[in-house]
Amino acid sequence: MAVSNPFRELDEFERSFFTNPFGFFGGDTLAAFRTDILDNGKEYVLEADLPGFDKKDIHLDINNDVLTIHAERNAEREEKNDQNNYVRCERSWGSYSRQFDLSGVDAENMHAKYENGVLTLTMPKKEPKPDTSRHLEID
Helix, strand or coil: CCCCCHHHHHHHHHHHHCCCCCHHHCCCCCCCCCEEEEECCCEEEEEEECCCCCHHHEEEEEECCEEEEEEEECCHHHHHCCCCCCCCCCCCCEEEEEEEECCCECHHHCEEEEECCEEEEEEEECCCCCCCCCCCCCC
8 A cells, every 4th residue: 555645745746847948047037937836635726926917818728737827928118118218127028837747636627716916726636546456367
């Protein structure tokens, strides 16, 4: 019988989630959005900080057992100021993406909501398969 260690599983789950598409720039120069992942027993809850995004600019795609969260913000500074009068412009724009492993998640029953700049995904865990054993006869 396999002994389950939820802390190790969650740690592995979190590590396998993130792929940093901007890692070659040296760390968080173009950092992806931050996420928290909670384990509520029968489900995981992923909260992603996406302030300033419109809901229509956030895309959630599931391919096999991989969830991709992609958010894109267009450059507002070009639309707002034709004379380039900015003394300083710190608002970020561009495309941000993260991927998460869903192998332990019931992807058919996931729910998503976006409120006050936070994307919340409720991800029910897959029911554990019972350990099975059988005797195999030799021909």
